[in-house]
Amino acid sequence: MPGLTANLQLLTPEFALAGLALLVLAVDLVVPQNRKNLLGWLSIAGLLGLIALSLKMLWGENETLYGGLLAVDAFSLFFKIFFLGLGIFIILSSMDYVEKNLTSRGEFYGLILFSILGMNVMAQSRELLTAYISLELLSFCLYVLAAYARNEAKSNEAGLKYIIIGAFSSAVLLYGVSMVYSTLGVTQFASISAALANPGDVSPALWVGMALILVGLGFKLAAVPFHMWAPDVYEGAPFPVTAYLAIGSKAAAFALVLRLFAEGFLPAVDQWRIVVAVMAAITMLTGNLVALAQHNIKRLMAYSSVGQVGIILTGVAALSADSILPASGVMLYLVGYSLTNMLVFAGLISFFNMTGREDISAFRGLADGQPFLAATIAIGLFSLGGMPIFAGFTVKFYLFTALASQGLLWLAGLAIFSSLISLYYYLQVIRQMYIRPVEEVAEAIAGEDVYVPTGPEVSTSPLILIVQSVTLVGVFWVGVYPAPFLTVIDAASHAILPGL
């Protein structure tokens, strides 16, 4: 095909990212064991450079590459910046943890960089196999990262569980892809969309294929009933990896889902809307109800993220050919959700570095010992529960408005109700940190507090402080004035819904 490589330079950021990852792995060989943080800084510098490069090169571009396999448009640029920024936050908040708890520190950063590459390509792919390959690139990195604390049984268990379930779901996904290919002879999103233009006379095999793809992606998203792996993997994985799983892998999977459903499946929306809506409803209710019973903060966050996935899925169910609101709603929610979760996880990681504990009762009295840490966690949790002036309220309101505009009021009502449930278990953590029996208050005033956390390191490291400050500003910004974010997001929505 002529011109297949004509605009290859648009992929420069991806090539550069792969190069950066290889560079980190190579430098790892010559950096002494006690200076491995250097690799983290190298990765951060590289990622910052890539953000600048991507913005400069790709702003306003709208092209396809390799004959339609990849798209370089506002949507992929939005998610590229999203993932690169997320990578910086994750690396910043993991450097202390990695130094203290993990071996083979160099590869840790290399794997994170490779997984970001996978995410970037996921957001760009407009073809099922390309999407699958990038998804696998991401997943393989995550399998290794989940098992990275190799001296701990739990981490090994997490990695094993994750890879088995992951392989299984990949097989389901691939089977769905092959069904689509066998009926249509193509795997491009656009061709699927054309084939679905008249949903009445579509071969049943195509429906089965689409259903299998949905199931496969459901596993990756940890949507109920395909979520069973999530709590165990979250609990076993090293703390920063848990954060990465909760934010990065979810956002990447949603990037793929958005493009696939908007560019590929949208003409048959009347057929699949109810399926996705029901899946969303079950997911948010199950996630939030089961979270009520958790005592471990990682498992709590795992179920909380299952619940949040359910809420984001409602936006996918509301996708429509005549409005960009649902697509924008999903992306804005992803921004708010990621900032908030990053804020919470940075605090939790810092707390773990101080105390080595991850049970909720360990947070008792934290507000007196570490006021800033407790405040950031509390703000994050209130935001996740959907309280205003934080991001959580605004993004929920926007997403639910999108649902209402598509007539899905029942689903919005259910989502609001499940937010109420979630608020209860977030309150349990806040209660441990802030609310103390009257006698303890008296002790705290007298300076004889016994519950203030003590440990090898009793202050938040500057690295995590950076993450906390930036995400804190972000959480307030999205909560109070999301208009600038929406300008960018609306452009991204227009890219995947070109008819509007």
Add this chain to the structure above:
Amino acid sequence: MENFDQIALALIIFIPLAGAIAAMFMPADRQKDVWYFAIVVAGLCFALSLYIFLRYDYGAGGFQFQDSYKWLPAPVDINLSLAVDGISALLILLNGIILLGGVLISQNIVYRPRDFFVLLLALGAGVFGTFAVRDLFFLFFFYELAVLPMYLLIGVWGSSTDFRTFFRAKEYAATKLFLFLVAGSVLVWIGILAVYMGAAESGFPTFSMETLGRLAEAGQLSEEFQTWVFPLFMVGFGVLAGMWPFHTWSPDGHVSAPTAVSMLHAGVLMKLGAYGIIRVGMVIVPEGAENWMPVLITLGTVNVLYGAVSAMSQTDLKYIIGYSSVSHMGYVLMGIATLDRIGVGGAVLQMFSHGIMTALMFLLVGAIYDRTHTRDISVLKGLFSRMGVTGFFFAIAGLASMGLPGLSGFIAEFMVFTGAFRTYLPLAVLAVIGAALTAVYILRLLALTFLGESDARWEHLTDASPVEKAVGGAFVLIMIFVGVWPEPLLRLINVSVDALPGV
């Protein structure tokens, strides 16, 4: 002055919010400095609220001090539109008064004082915002912002009480209050989205209350639609207004809350609920409101009687006043439900009058509790000889609560009854009986606590502090002023009530 009028409402929301943020950066251990700072901020708010109240042109009526900021463009179309009518101007003044009073009497907060005032000011900003906006998104935003700090204010600075037969822990009260209120706002939120959906079907997807009100007036929202949406608002906002049977969070919350929070909670926060029913329910879905009013007035009557009977059987001062709030909010709900010019006007006046009265009562109970460390009326007796001014103020507040002529409560209740007699005679009769019950529990409280032989245990008691006396005295003067000359309030109320649809 024109320019200042335009930004007055933005300022009254922004000042406490900015004050809260600024206070966060103050040193945590400088308790007095934080308190002075909070007084300055609350004082500014009070001055602004008084300015807005006095400058509202009741001759012209309608919405004044209009100002609008673009927030999100179409298709969602959300603007921060600010404006007040007479009702909101009055309630903004109420919040200004009680916020300042609450801050003033909080000089003895020693545990994390900075955080206390940060949350208190944020709460104040939320209440000001709810009264000042003309957009459903922001109404809900500020409404939730007013609810959020309550959890921590009660949970962290509250008190747990052992009632021998049961133990009321502050975290229980805080969690119960918070979940009840958020559960109420779940319904409100669904209602707001339903209204948006309904308006979108008529071709105007908007959250602007002005546009929505006009749509309702033009009959663009079908009666059937309005009839299923109104209960969402009625129950959702009703939870915050202490509507039976969703009132149970309120007395528990009062009992555990620190004094200033009780004052704001009963004085202003519960009014947000009633305000929501008027501003959102009655204006945006008026036909639905009309169909549901018999239910609301019945619930309001139950409130009056149930609250009064419960208050009669309590032995804890705060529980008595908490249940009396439930009872008095019943008059507000009844007044609204009459859809009668005098009845609704009485409801609004009752909101103001009850706000001041109940804030004063909580202030005095706080003063007593600070000195005796008990609120049990079977233990307290003969306090009058030791705490004369406290007892005197308490008696006036109690008389206002009973509806004695010459005090604010009389006019408000009289108007509500007049409205109710015109529309729902049997319920009005029941409510008058409720007013008689008020006399029973108030007199019982006064007699047991203040009169009789003084106990040797209370020999050493000192009277209220000068600050408490000043704030309490100001509240008493306001009650007398309103009782003797309600005209300045009523002309604002009347011009705005007349503009409500369906009245």
